[in-house]
Amino acid sequence: MHFTRRAAFLALSLSTLASLPALAADEARYNQISLRAEASQEVARDLMIVTLYTEAQNSDPAKLAADITTRMNKALGQAKAVKEVSLSQGSRNSYPIYDNKTQKIIGWRERAELRLESSDFAALSKLTGELMQDLKMESMDFAIATATRKTSEDALFKEAIAAFKARAQLATEALGGKGYKIVSLNLNSNGYPQPFPRGAMMMKAAAMEAAPTPEVEAGKAKVNMNADGVIEVLQ
Template sequence: MPVITRSAALVLGASLLSSLPALADEARYNQISLRAEVSQEVPRDLMLVTLYSEEQNADPAKLAAGISDTLNKALAQAREVKGVIVRQGSRNSYPIYDDKGQTITGWRERAEVRLESADFPALSKLTGELLQSLKMGAMDFSIADKTRKQSEDALLKEAVAAFKARAQLATDALGGKSYKVVNLNLNSAGYPRPYASAPMMMKAARADAAPVTPDVEAGTSEVSINADGVIEVMMP
């Protein structure tokens, strides 16, 4: 048994020694981390509107029925407009207490309708009509998924070209003869540009007034592609 143990140790030691050149070959030198970014302004082509109904009543059943009636009429009207995606948002109710905070004197309930469309005129007109019975919760704009993908695909080649240009600059600065890419990661990002909203446009019209179509200005978002990677410079 002792002889067998020593033999195994000798074989293992020889194996480790024979692997040292291979480990040395795998060592990496003259590696540089680089980052390049390209971007472009893309018009926001998707309009999102949140409207809501909010009421209070001492009878929670009557309150819920009233909110449901208002909401159902608004949903039915919105579904008639072509190109508008209609969704129900959050709905919740909570008690109202007296001044001492001990006795419930009534209930308040709020329910949302969320609208989305690439047809700004159609959704603006519908929003104005629905403001006869609902209140404005929010109006926002974003880039549609399809538009964002097209923009990112167009920028991807530019990002790789920008990375290669920086890699060549770094190689020249070190006096190298060439370089190879060790790894490269491409990441996308979008940043909304601030835009001014007009509070006056969000006020509900009087019951006897004609619907007012809100004027909208969608603005743009910056879509960018980041190229992060590592190169190895080959020296003469």
């Protein structure tokens, strides 16, 4: 009987101790408020991206490949001479051409791409016009450069936190509190927009008519950062 009473007392003590964290958790949630603040900024699309390509067909796949390689090497040589522009070769693929009746291979078609990027719109526009004497344009897009994105993110980070603290202070005053402490805080960006495509007609016209390099306006993109968190108002 004595052993049974000691066991029961021990079980009761352990149960009481186990309930203490739960009570502490209940107290920690006292006077807690969820808040959201937002900071936004318009960021210039300061990176121009141009994709050019060449395409041809021939019954001899070796001659076709040699022709495409010659065109691409010439374009690469021209592009490398412009230091303000970075370049990379895009996809290159070939596929057979079939006779409609016999379904036999009667030739081959091959296509190769060249991708150009620069923050110097004038230099890239001029180069694009020159390359379009031999190549065709697939697309012209505008994006936010990596360095610009990082600078913008750092600024928005500070602004979002400041906005959250201002809202937390406002909530504290409305509840008659003496102060507050931040329980949790999460910062999330809505992400930077994808490259914005522009029509290539003006570049085609410039290449065909040997007109002066056209002015290019890339525009801006609005970027948001949200600060979601929980504060505890101190009484």
